[in-house]
Amino acid sequence: MPDTATASDIKALGRADMAARLARDIEEGWVVNLGIGMPTAVSDYLPPDKEIIIHSENGIFGMGPKPAKGEEDFWLVNAGKQYVTLLPGASMVHHADSFAAIRGGHIDLCVLGAFQVAENGDIANWATSENDSAPAVGGAMDLGVGAKRLWALMEHTTKEGEPRLVERCSYPLTALGTVKRIYTNLAVIDVTPGGFKVMEMVPGLSFDDLQARTGATLLR
Amino acid sequence: MPDTATASDIKALGRADMAARLARDIEEGWVVNLGIGMPTAVSDYLPPDKEIIIHSENGIFGMGPKPAKGEEDFWLVNAGKQYVTLLPGASMVHHADSFAAIRGGHIDLCVLGAFQVAENGDIANWATSENDSAPAVGGAMDLGVGAKRLWALMEHTTKEGEPRLVERCSYPLTALGTVKRIYTNLAVIDVTPGGFKVMEMVPGLSFDDLQARTGATLLR
Amino acid sequence: MIDKRVKTMAEAMAGIKDGSTVLIGGFGAVGQPNQLIEGLVEQGAKDLTCVANNAGNGHVGLARLMELGRVRRMICTFPRTPGSVVFEELYKAGKIELEIVPQGTLAERMRAAGAGIPAFYTPTAVGTLLAAGKETREINGRNYLLEHALHADVALVECWKADRWGNLVYNQSGRNFNPVMAMAAELTIAQTQHMVELGDLVPDTVVTPGIYVQRVMHIPYLDKA
């Protein structure tokens, strides 16, 4: 891929800022599932003045902030097996009922990390090759098809500079045509019927710079 | 139907005695669903020295005896909408989970009333004609296919003397081939691969008498 | 702040449209949202498909809604009860449609709707009149019917305690159809005997998580019939 801007010009977001940027767009009252990895950090940046119901696939509705050191409850973990707390109003269901909520369209927003997202909304986030030995899918395929809105949170390119926003995913798919928006370290991009539409870019980045780092045509 | 014995010879059971007779065969530890109508009375005759878990389709496991007058809890009714009590060890589930237990084979015994039972185990207990206006099925079809054992409790003949134990049901079916035993006012009859097998008869009744009141060949 | 509490019946019933499918909780009188049903009678929506275990009683509530000609179709398991006089007259006169569904199939169809399961197989009703028109399939040597999810526009449910997030718990056999109906509808309206503070319900004991409930109205009533 050609590189049309020098790294120093571009104010790429760090992982924390990416999570914080996405968190700003979450609306009061939404039921939100945060995938393992980077999406989990979104919960650290939720606006304190809004009530948002965080769901964990292992059956929790209404997770609160991380517990203080020494205050961890062994019996209370999230999808990433990290200790969590409960907000007043929390509730607990079993795994089948938890995924009933997911598959049944009762989750307003799911945020997943991704290897690739295609311009038709396909997402690949569970295996890097068809020959992957023992790939791990967890709840990603259920979340990928079930949530009312699916947003991807990921670096705009691989470490090697290969684009992760592509015309068609080359990695095995998680779900077909369901990603609605992508938050990267460089931009916020909507997945529209016409393709990737740039909604926001980081300072120092031009549209052409972003296009050069993207594997499909961007719309303004 | 020919009548080969005079009514006065035969010590036919009353409804209470029919329920009591059936109750004697319920084993300790069984989970038992009692259909509406005559089967409900079985719970009044359960052996007090055995623990038996009575299930109600509206989501109760572990019903106890009828409440004393004035002690009724409005929020606690059985399938027939009669007030009931709970035993220590009772539990409550919603309707889908209650029928999961039924359909999933977790009920050891279901007792249903019936219009007709056929020698192949078919049962008809919900409608008296294909043109029945607004027939009411309730949970009978689920219970008919789901319980580990299905026993029918019914009068041996109609008021007009027509047999209710038949070669093939003429009334609309509830479930196919699932009745294992029939308790009537005259006999206890097993439904075997070979047909109806008489296990027990009331005093004063001969095998030929019983055969004359039955619409299919009886086995000894 | 998430606050699903509504103060008036007009707010509770706002937006229910003609032609809606309305789920009505309860098994007999227990767990039946009587005041919400009266609210629907007042509200005026017509051409309704109503789903309930029974087909109304006397001349109030669901029976009244039918009597007013507002119910086009009933989906139920047991329409024939001593008190279902209004339904039976309308049905004989051809003025109301009826779909009889076995009770377990009815409950499971609503759970399926809530759970994103479009269809499932069940052994119930195979070979009976209620299998008419339904696809049959042999799986592992046994025959099953294909049954479809039953989605609804509105669910009216009754509960014992609720909080402002819409978390619900039920009292004894008042639970019955209410939790699966809450899952299956776009708009679930609950009437609650007791309104409690957020955090008063123990998370482990909540039966219907608030995500399934859109409106809650505090309607205490005598706990005897």
Next chain:
Amino acid sequence: MIDKRVKTMAEAMAGIKDGSTVLIGGFGAVGQPNQLIEGLVEQGAKDLTCVANNAGNGHVGLARLMELGRVRRMICTFPRTPGSVVFEELYKAGKIELEIVPQGTLAERMRAAGAGIPAFYTPTAVGTLLAAGKETREINGRNYLLEHALHADVALVECWKADRWGNLVYNQSGRNFNPVMAMAAELTIAQTQHMVELGDLVPDTVVTPGIYVQRVMHIPYLDKA
């Protein structure tokens, strides 16, 4: 008297046969019946199909069972965790079979088994590698996969409180797969942190009715990892 309590691990494990399908509750370490798994290691059954969310950790419990060559096949959602070294080695060496199932599909397949639903349709995994060999069907314009019930011979579950009828309640997120696994197995064995008197559990708050549980063993352990 119905008394499902067992006093020794030998009683708890009695009769588990070679070739069994064994469901193992827990999500990570939480709600995992560690002592029962060790009991199964001791008991000796082999040629097992094990169903769990993950594929074991370190060299104890499920990982130990695999290391001993007793697991022919794993059915799980997420076999790759930092600690799943035993599984990964066996899998690379072709010494263990693997069926990867999406987490919601896995849970629903077990609920279906418990609920007498032989098969159901789900949108999950349509068009992915995990749809290979599965029947696809269009329902109301959307594609779905047909998934079958997952029945088991044995379920090992963990709970917080239990009584002698086998009624169970769980603690916080320790609930996870345990209730659906209890429904799906012929023989459900529960280890409980607290054994309580019959009647101590409030009927409205029981999560797994005793009808789904055959044996209960009181195994208190520290409630911190």
